[in-house]
Amino acid sequence: MTWLARLRVGGIAAILILAGIGSxxxxxxxxxxxxAPEAExxxxxxxxxxxxxxxxxxxxSGPWDLALPRDYGAHPDAPAETWSVVAHLTDSEGRPLAVNxxxxxxxxxxxxxxxATPWGPGPIHIAQVTINAxxxxxxxxxxxxxxxxxxxxxxxxxxxxxxxxxxxxxxxDALDLTLRLSDHLLRLRLEPxxxxxxxxxxxxxxxxxxxxxxxxxxxTVETAGTTTALSGTAWLDxxxxxxxxxGGPLVRDRLVLHLADGAELSLLRTRRRDGxxxxxxxxxxxxxxxxxxxxxxxxxxxxxxxxxxxSAMPVSWRIVGAxxxxxxxxxxxxxxxxxxxxxxxxxxxxxxxxxxMSVEGxxxxxxxxxxxx
Amino acid sequence: MRARAGLAIAACLLSAACQEEGADYRSDTxxxxxxxxxxxxxxAGYAALVNAPYVSCGVPHDAFTRAVPETDPADLLPGRxxxxxxxxxxxTAHENADGVTVVSxxxxxxxxxxxxxxxxxxxxxxxxxxxxxxxxxxxxxxxVVRGDAETRAWERWADRVDGIAPYIQTATVGVNPATNLTxxxxxxxxxxxxxxSTEPLIxxxxxxxxxxxxxxxxxxxxxxxxxxxxxxRGDHSTFMLLASxxxxxSLEEFEAVDAYADDIRAYIAALExxxxxxxxxxxxxxxxxxxxxxxxxxxxxxxxTDYPNLVVPLDEIGTDAAYATxxxxxxxxxxxxxxxxxxxxxxxxxxxxxxxxxSPLDGIWATxxxxxxxxxxxxxxxxxxxxxxxxxxxxxxRAYDREAVGWRFEALDEGQAAEPDPELRRRIYDxxxxxxxxxxxxxxxxxxxxERAALIEYLKTL
Numbered sequence: 001m002t003w004l005a006r007l008r009v010g011g012i013a014a015i016l017i018l019a020g021i022g023s024x025x026x027x028x029x030x031x032x033x034x035x036a037p038e039a040e041x042x043x044x045x046x047x048x049x050x051x052x053x054x055x056x057x058x059x060x061s062g063p064w065d066l067a068l069p070r071d072y073g074a075h076p077d078a079p080a081e082t083w084s085v086v087a088h089l090t091d092s093e094g095r096p097l098a099v100n101x102x103x104x105x106x107x108x109x110x111x112x113x114x115x116a117t118p119w120g121p122g123p124i125h126i127a128q129v130t131i132n133a134x135x136x137x138x139x140x141x142x143x144x145x146x147x148x149x150x151x152x153x154x155x156x157x158x159x160x161x162x163x164x165x166x167x168x169x170x171x172x173d174a175l176d177l178t179l180r181l182s183d184h185l186l187r188l189r190l191e192p193x194x195x196x197x198x199x200x201x202x203x204x205x206x207x208x209x210x211x212x213x214x215x216x217x218x219x220t221v222e223t224a225g226t227t228t229a230l231s232g233t234a235w236l237d238x239x240x241x242x243x244x245x246x247g248g249p250l251v252r253d254r255l256v257l258h259l260a261d262g263a264e265l266s267l268l269r270t271r272r273r274d275g276x277x278x279x280x281x282x283x284x285x286x287x288x289x290x291x292x293x294x295x296x297x298x299x300x301x302x303x304x305x306x307x308x309x310x311s312a313m314p315v316s317w318r319i320v321g322a323x324x325x326x327x328x329x330x331x332x333x334x335x336x337x338x339x340x341x342x343x344x345x346x347x348x349x350x351x352x353x354x355x356x357m358s359v360e361g362x363x364x365x366x367x368x369x370x371x372x373x
Numbered sequence: 374m375r376a377r378a379g380l381a382i383a384a385c386l387l388s389a390a391c392q393e394e395g396a397d398y399r400s401d402t403x404x405x406x407x408x409x410x411x412x413x414x415x416x417a418g419y420a421a422l423v424n425a426p427y428v429s430c431g432v433p434h435d436a437f438t439r440a441v442p443e444t445d446p447a448d449l450l451p452g453r454x455x456x457x458x459x460x461x462x463x464x465t466a467h468e469n470a471d472g473v474t475v476v477s478x479x480x481x482x483x484x485x486x487x488x489x490x491x492x493x494x495x496x497x498x499x500x501x502x503x504x505x506x507x508x509x510x511x512x513x514x515x516x517v518v519r520g521d522a523e524t525r526a527w528e529r530w531a532d533r534v535d536g537i538a539p540y541i542q543t544a545t546v547g548v549n550p551a552t553n554l555t556x557x558x559x560x561x562x563x564x565x566x567x568x569x570s571t572e573p574l575i576x577x578x579x580x581x582x583x584x585x586x587x588x589x590x591x592x593x594x595x596x597x598x599x600x601x602x603x604x605x606r607g608d609h610s611t612f613m614l615l616a617s618x619x620x621x622x623s624l625e626e627f628e629a630v631d632a633y634a635d636d637i638r639a640y641i642a643a644l645e646x647x648x649x650x651x652x653x654x655x656x657x658x659x660x661x662x663x664x665x666x667x668x669x670x671x672x673x674x675x676x677x678t679d680y681p682n683l684v685v686p687l688d689e690i691g692t693d694a695a696y697a698t699x700x701x702x703x704x705x706x707x708x709x710x711x712x713x714x715x716x717x718x719x720x721x722x723x724x725x726x727x728x729x730x731x732s733p734l735d736g737i738w739a740t741x742x743x744x745x746x747x748x749x750x751x752x753x754x755x756x757x758x759x760x761x762x763x764x765x766x767x768x769x770x771r772a773y774d775r776e777a778v779g780w781r782f783e784a785l786d787e788g789q790a791a792e793p794d795p796e797l798r799r800r801i802y803d804x805x806x807x808x809x810x811x812x813x814x815x816x817x818x819x820x821x822x823x824e825r826a827a828l829i830e831y832l833k834t835l
Contacts, residue, residue, distance in 0.1 A: 242439045244516040249524040249531070270512050274528055277535045278508050297509070298795070 064208050066198040071210065071238060072170035074154035074161060078208075080106045081240035083161065083168060085177065086256040087188065087217050088362035089232035096331060097133040097221075097230065098347045098364050099186065101177065102126075103163060105152075125152035127163045128339050129179050131186065131221070132347045132364075134332055138223065140181040143339040175215070175236070188219035190234050194264075194290045209239035213264040213286040232362075233258045235266065249273050252368050255283075255302075255317070257326070257350055259361035262288030265326075267295065267319065269302060285322050295322055312336075313344050313367065319352075326352035328363055343368055398709035399701060400606070400726040405597040405682040408607050410642070411635045418640030421633040422480060424454050426467035430530040430620035431477030432514050433523035434466050440517050447492060450481075462492065471522045475530075480616060480637075483549060483587050488647075488739050489773055495644045496739055497587025499747060500771065503543040503550050504799040507534050532571065533619050536561045540578050544789065544809065545802050547767075548584030548747050551616075552600075552696075556708045558618045564715040569622050575707050583696045583808040586747030589740050591644040592733045595680040601745045602700040602725035603684055610634040612718050613641075627716055646736025649833040651775055661831025664824055668816055672731035675835065686728040691813030692744050700725040738833050741779030748804050748811035751779020752829050756817030763811075764788045766800045778829050 075081050087099040107123040130141040144163050146152040152163040161168045169176040179186040198210035215234045220227050235256045244250070251273050257265040267283035281302055283295035305316030308330065317328040331347040348363035421427075432440075434456065441461070448461040456466040456474065463482040468474050486496040511534045518527045540557040541550040556578040561570050585601065599605025605612050614627070614634055621627050666676035674680030687694045699705060709723035729745055743749040751774055754761045764785035772781040788803035804811040817825060 242517060248515060248518045249527050250512065250515045250518075270515075272512070272515070272528070272531065273524075276528075277512070277531060278506075280509050280512050297506075 066196060066210050068196065069159060069170050069172055070156075072175060073156050073159060074105070075208075075240040076108065076154070078240035079108065080104065080243050082237070082243065084237040084239075085190070085234050086364045087190075087232060087234035088258050088364065089217060089219075089230045092229045095134055096347065096349075096362060097131065097135075097138060098362070099179075099188070099234075100128075100130045100132070100345055100364060100366070101168075101179065102128045103161065103166075103168065122147060125163050126341070127166060128337070128341075128343070129166070129181055130337060130345050131181065131184065132331075132345060138184070138221065140184050141337045141339075142181045143337075145340065177219075183223055185222040186219065187222075188217050188230070188234075190215040190217050190236065192236075193233075194286065197284060197286070197292050207239050207241035207243045209237065209241075211238070211266065211284075212236040213266070213284075213292075214258065214262075235264065254366045254368075255319075255328070255348075255363060257328075257348070257361055257363035259350065259354060259359050261354060261357065261359045263354055263359075265319070265324070267300065267302060285324070293322055300324070311344075313346055317348075317365070323355045324352070326350055326354075326359075328365070398706055398713075398720065398724050400603055400684075400724045402684040402686040402726045402728040405603055405606065405684060405730065407597055407682075408609075410638065411608065411610055413610070413635035413637070413639030415636070415640040415643040417633065418636035418638065419452060420454075422637050422640060423450055423452055423462070424457050424465065425630075425633060426465060426475075426477065427614070427617040427630045428465070428477040428479060428619055429467070429469070429475075429617075429626065430526070430533060431464075431475045432530065433518055433520075433526050434474035434476050435519065435523065436514065436517040436527070437464070437476040440514060447487065450492070450494070462494075469526055471525060473522045473526045475526050477530075477620075483551065484590055489650050491647065491650070493647050493739065495590035495641070496647070496736075497549075497589055499547050499586060499740075499742060501549065502546045502799075503541055503548070503582075504546055506538060506542060508538045511535075529620070533558075533569070536569075536571070536573075537619075539580055541582055542580075543582055543584055544799070544806055545584065546799055547742070547802070548809075549587050550582035550584070551587070552585060553578045553582035555615050555618065556705065558615075559708050559711045559715075562618070564711045567618075567621055567623055567627055567715070575711065578705075578708075581807075583699060584746045585696065586740075586742060586745060588732060589646065589736055590641045591646045591735055593638075593641050594644070594735075595674070595682070595733050596730070597682045598730060601729050602697050602727075603730055604700065604723045604725050606724060607719065607721050610638040611716070612712075612722050613638065615712075615717050618717075624716060631716070646835070647739055649738045651833075653833050654830050657827050657830040658834050659831075660824075661827035661829065662834075664820070664828045665831050669734070669828075673734045675734065680733050682730065684726045684728045684730045690729055691815065692729060693746055693748070693808060693810035693812065695808035695810070696745060697725070697727055697729055701727045734832065734835050737835055738778050742802075743779070744811065744814060746809055748802065748809055749779075750782040750802075751777035752832060753777035753779070753825070755779075755814070756820065756825050756828065758812075758815045758818050761804075761811045762802075763804050765802050778833060 083103045085099070085101040089097045089099065091097060104126045105123050125146045128143045131139055133139055144166065146163055154161045159170045165180055167178045174189050174191045177188045177190065192212050193216050194212060194214045196210040196212050213235055215236055217230070217232050217234045219230050221230060249272055251271055253269040255265065255267040264286045265283065267281060269279050269281055271279040281295065281297050281300050283300055285293045285295055300319060300321035303318050304314035306314065308315045313330065315330045319326045319328070328348040328350055331349055336342050336344050344367040346365045348365055350361035350363050353359060444459055444461050450462045460466060460476065462485055463478060464476050465479040466474055466476050481494065483498050483501065485492060485494045486498045486500070488496060511531045515527060518524055537554055537557040541554045543550050560573040560575050560577040562568065563570065563574060593599070593609070597606065599609055599612065611631055611634060614630055617630055621630065662676060670676045670678040672681065672683050672685060687697055712718040712723045713720040741751050743752070743755045749755045749761055750765060754777070762782060762784040764787060765782045766785065768781040768783055774781045785801060788805055789798045789801050792798040792801060803809060817828070820828065
């Protein structure tokens with residue numbers, strides 16, 4: 001057990017949150033019960049990822065310090081990396097709308113001249129976007145997978161990452177996200193309002209990355225010639241290195257909450273896919289001043305309410321601990337997204353207390369496997 | 374007659390453990406009798422110790438190297454073969470039945486350590502951290518496991534850890550829960566088939582382990598019983614295989630490991646204590662030798678006295694009684710019976726005495742902290758009972774104290790209960806906790822400072 005303990009001493013708690021986020025993005029075998037491998041859409045992705053086999057040499061090591069905007073951009077030397085945005089928005093009439101983006105690159109470009117072998121064994125890019133809104137006309141979900149050279153990639157000089165026409169542009173002051181899903185064109189500008197959380201300067205073998213818990217978001221969604229203004233807050237996760245990939249033994253549930261008093265919460269619950277053993281909680285509570293408190297099993301308790309009718313998604317949750325007593329209620333229906341790597345995504349209304357004061361907020365829950373209870 | 378037999382059966386059924394006929398699983402204090410040990414090949418034993426898969430479940434090798442991509446050269450050992458040559462000394466790789474190469478902890482996790490820049494095989498690891506819930510750590514390792522066969526291998530290991538996790542979390546970094554770990558494994562195994570059961574088959578031990586300091590292996594040259602309360606009498610080779618019980622699921626697997634157990638025991642029994650690596654004041658040590666002969670040799674041997682294998686009664690030695698009491702108050706008898714029914718031993722193997730065996734003191738300079746529970750940080754405080762810290766923690770980075778012989782420490786005003794930060798709390802050795810007491814063994818209290826210094830100088834020579 002010693003090496004495990006050694007990992008922990010190396011700041012693994014913070015890394016874990018990031019790793020869990022990364023793994024959620026590529027979570028295998030969504031759904032309620034593990035089934036035969038051939039019946040699982042995720043098996044295709046698992047096979048693809050397995051074929052890359054960057055091996056143990058892909059692990060990152062040595063000291064590292066965060067530098068922005070550089071680290072918004074790609075880290076092609078890492079065996080895998082992810083960009084994740086959870087945005088809690090409202091339209092001009094105050095109606096809630098949530099946007100979730102996950103973009104993942106797995107595998108490295110082989111050789112010096114990748115363009116010479118555009119169909120060769122290059123990296124895989126996978127992106128999932130969901131728009132979750134009370135208005136059914138605004139809901140959308142789409143997954144894109146690309147291995148073709150040029151169709152997905154990055155350009156550090158121009159500060160852009162893309163997969164087809166989905167783009168994330170970054171600079172010193174803001175990130176610009178452009179996403180087209182079916183009839184919707186989403187344009188969002190994200191400006192950081194809090195300092196990044198990053199376990200910098202530590203020599204860990206785990207993944208590297210950072211989170212920005214609160215970005216101010218302004219933008220629009222264009223649908224059938226109608227433009228609707230949007231505004232709100234977002235949480236950004238950025239992770240690269242040896243992140244969990246499909247085919248492993250774990251499933252994870254993740255909560256991201258933005259509270260109206262200026263606090264944020266990210267919580268990750270990890271369990272075994274076979275249903276045995278315990279579930280663990282890891283999280284971070286960020287105060288209005290940006291101060292972060294790491295949460296574990298002993299400091300935070302997450303319980304699920306009854307299941308939504310006809311679905312494995314709970315209709316409510318409760319979080320207690322670290323000065324919080326929050327009730328989370330699912331907004332409307334929420335189901336399993338029909339992605340190759342399925343995930344359930346729910347939009348949440350938050351109410352309760354923080355440090356004894358009443359507080360409200362908005363949240364998102366992502367369930368990568370099991371029923372979330 | 375029939376009624377008497379019925380009463381006997383009823384009594385047997387009502388007792389926690391229906392013991393083998395005639396077995397009481399107890400020994401008297403005093404001298405432990407000699408048992409002839411089976412011969413073995415020390416060289417082959419070392420090779421098996423650092424290469425053989427006696428602990429046969431663990432983390433897939435790919436996952437291990439993702440989490441630990443580089444090995445500190447100081448953690449490499451000679452004589453290791455294949456993948457083991459590049460692994461840290463405490464881990465061994467082997468291929469399981471599914472073709473997955475698995476990395477397992479080996480004996481050196483607890484029985485090797487660095488001191489004064491040297492990696493010493495046989496030195497107890499007094500810095501291992503057992504304060505965390507191992508299930509959490511196991512789940513963390515699952516983040517880097519990929520593939521179906523690798524997942525199955527990881528799940529087998531995780532199941533075992535799930536079984537023992539509630540019983541092996543110590544209050545303080547550095548102390549060892551091995552005894553409770555062993556009892557917990559027994560609770561999950563059939564003693565005759567060794568088959569693993571997810572649900573306990575007998576009542577598991579208490580949740581909070583009583584802490585122990587890992588004794589140095591080189592003491593086995595002279596010891597007739599392996600452990601502090603003299604559990605581990607008789608055939609040491611087979612009994613020590615309890616350390617590999619995490620994943621041995623059948624008699625066939627047991628026999629495969631037992632085939633080289635004699636050699637490993639022979640290697641352990643051939644180990645010599647490391648020499649003190651710094652200058653010793655020979656004149657002062659000579660003065661100390663006389664003090665030792667007068668006050669220490671009777672129990673610990675040396676100075677012309679053979680090591681006596683002497684168990685000192687609790688009321689005489691006065692050290693924390695919790696460990697020996699728990700071993701002899703009947704609350705562990707179901708485990709002693711398990712051993713007697715298993716291939717690991719017989720009714721004499723686990724027969725503790727109500728006291729503690731006085732250990733051989735070879736290499737004592739390297740084996741701090743002292744007493745059976747590691748409650749005293751160095752020899753200076755061991756021999757000055759009134760100066761033993763009630764609450765203490767290691768100076769970090771940990772530092773060897775050549776004057777006091779042992780570890781530099783910081784004495785604290787308050788114990789664990791007053792420390793709100795769990796990371797700091799688990800670093801505190803709190804001698805007021807059950808089983809963590811630092812009283813007793815007051816020999817040396819009446820020495821002058823000069824005499825104590827001379828005795829300590831002599832102890833460096835052992």
